[in-house]
Amino acid sequence: MENRKYSEEFKQSIVSLYNSGKSSSEICREYGMSSSTLHKWIKKYTEVKVSETETMTMAEIKKMQKKLALLEEENIILKKAMAIFTKE
Numbered sequence: 001m002e003n004r005k006y007s008e009e010f011k012q013s014i015v016s017l018y019n020s021g022k023s024s025s026e027i028c029r030e031y032g033m034s035s036s037t038l039h040k041w042i043k044k045y046t047e048v049k050v051s052e053t054e055t056m057t058m059a060e061i062k063k064m065q066k067k068l069a070l071l072e073e074e075n076i077i078l079k080k081a082m083a084i085f086t087k088e
């Protein structure tokens with residue numbers, strides 16, 4: 001099996017085809033890709049409505065979750081440091 005690199009733009013256009021009503025089997029056959037690859041892209045690039053006016057992709061949501069976890073960890077460290085320095 002050939003290992004290919006696809007651009008982000010190509011992946012998004014394939015997901016748009018799927019979202020516009022083209023079947024996944026047609027897309028896989030036409031572009032020579034596995035269904036698991038297509039479904040991974042669909043999961044990553046399909047937009048989720050987060051409010052009345054805003055939509056985000058799962059990739060953006062995951063990126064924000066990682067950033068949130070990092071900031072929470074930094075916050076815990078800073079609280080501990082503050083507790084140590086205020087005791088002195």
